[in-house]
Amino acid sequence: MTPEELESIWSSVSTPAGTESISGKRAHGLPHERAAYVAIDGRGRRHFLIRVPDGTEPVTQRETRGLQVLTERFQVGTNPESLYIDLACLDPPQNPTFSAVVQDLLRALGRCTGLPRDAVVSALARWRAFWSVRSAGMSSEDALGLFGELWFLRRWMVSLNEQAVSRWQATHGARHDFQWPAASVEVKTSSGRSGEGPVHRISSLDQLEDPEQGELYLFSLQVCDDALAVNSLPSLVEGLVEELQDDLAALTLLNEKLAAYGYNPADAYAYQRPLRVIGERLYRVADGFPRIVRRTFPDGLPEGVGDVAYSLALAACGQWLVANSPTDPGAAFLRLPV
Numbered sequence: 001m002t003p004e005e006l007e008s009i010w011s012s013v014s015t016p017a018g019t020e021s022i023s024g025k026r027a028h029g030l031p032h033e034r035a036a037y038v039a040i041d042g043r044g045r046r047h048f049l050i051r052v053p054d055g056t057e058p059v060t061q062r063e064t065r066g067l068q069v070l071t072e073r074f075q076v077g078t079n080p081e082s083l084y085i086d087l088a089c090l091d092p093p094q095n096p097t098f099s100a101v102v103q104d105l106l107r108a109l110g111r112c113t114g115l116p117r118d119a120v121v122s123a124l125a126r127w128r129a130f131w132s133v134r135s136a137g138m139s140s141e142d143a144l145g146l147f148g149e150l151w152f153l154r155r156w157m158v159s160l161n162e163q164a165v166s167r168w169q170a171t172h173g174a175r176h177d178f179q180w181p182a183a184s185v186e187v188k189t190s191s192g193r194s195g196e197g198p199v200h201r202i203s204s205l206d207q208l209e210d211p212e213q214g215e216l217y218l219f220s221l222q223v224c225d226d227a228l229a230v231n232s233l234p235s236l237v238e239g240l241v242e243e244l245q246d247d248l249a250a251l252t253l254l255n256e257k258l259a260a261y262g263y264n265p266a267d268a269y270a271y272q273r274p275l276r277v278i279g280e281r282l283y284r285v286a287d288g289f290p291r292i293v294r295r296t297f298p299d300g301l302p303e304g305v306g307d308v309a310y311s312l313a314l315a316a317c318g319q320w321l322v323a324n325s326p327t328d329p330g331a332a333f334l335r336l337p338v
Helices: 003-012 092-111 116-132 140-156 162-167 233-243 248-261 265-271 329-335
Strands: 022-026 036-041 046-051 067-074 082-089 178-180 183-191 199-202 215-225 275-284 310-313 321-323
Touching: 003 036, 003 092, 022 046, 036 092, 046 092, 046 116, 067 116, 082 092, 082 116, 092 116, 092 265, 116 248, 140 178, 140 183, 140 215, 140 233, 140 275, 162 178, 162 248, 183 199, 233 248, 233 265, 275 329, 321 329
Parallel strands: 183 215
Antiparallel strands: 022 036, 036 046, 046 082, 067 082, 178 183, 199 310, 215 275, 275 321
8 A cells, every 4th residue: 555545544534433432444455364454543543453363462662752552452343343453653743654654564464474463563673763753854965975875885885784784874973984993984975977076075074084993985976866767765775675674683773773864764755866876986095195184284273263174076086996896806895794
């Protein structure tokens, strides 16, 4: 079911008279033995009810603002009273996220060959991180930056697992975007065509500062808008999720980091910007590399200057280029264990 179909069903369900009552309509697309209902309670709050066999162990969850999960008996419409796992959205501004969770659950229930309870538990683990994310909270610049970091994670880190995801910092507070003892990588993404190579904005003196351990690399991704391109931020996220679907620890960590960055899959429509990759390059930031760092000012910044930002033209960085592809020898360190 699409989000629009779910929205249409919730809008069509009549609010029951009693505050403790519930009414709903059966979700379509599931096998007959897998009954689920899109429902509304007497206070107008949205529910999703998944019928489970009697004796099913109740689902427990960590406290999550705005989301309530219970295992209780209900009578929905004229159906016999049965045991259901009841997901309820208690915070109306979270309705879009709740719809996305329900849509994901419907897909999982349709594929699941095991117990419905297992599909619910896995979905809650995947989505818990996104309940505190402000809707459509990223700027277009942040979304482009996230695209570049996820592109590097999926295409260049080679082995996509929990260890690789843990190297991604996913926060503006970290010195570099990827960090581990052997190396650190700062990722820069620019949009638009340039015959002489991209120009990246270095926003602080720390971005190209040497790490405490290991070597520093700069990954440059150049993209352009293209209505026929297959790459977008949501498709990149979906690809990562698909690859990690059998590794719950890695997938949970990825979702936590996406949420920390400000991305919510419920807002994927806001980031559907098709992008064509023009070039990707990995540079070793070594002696002589054109950069401005704190040691550039041995006596400190001039009085009255709070910080320094500058533009870096990669046309001047050719001698430090080590790889144009993750399969190049210069990128072999990305495949080595920590």
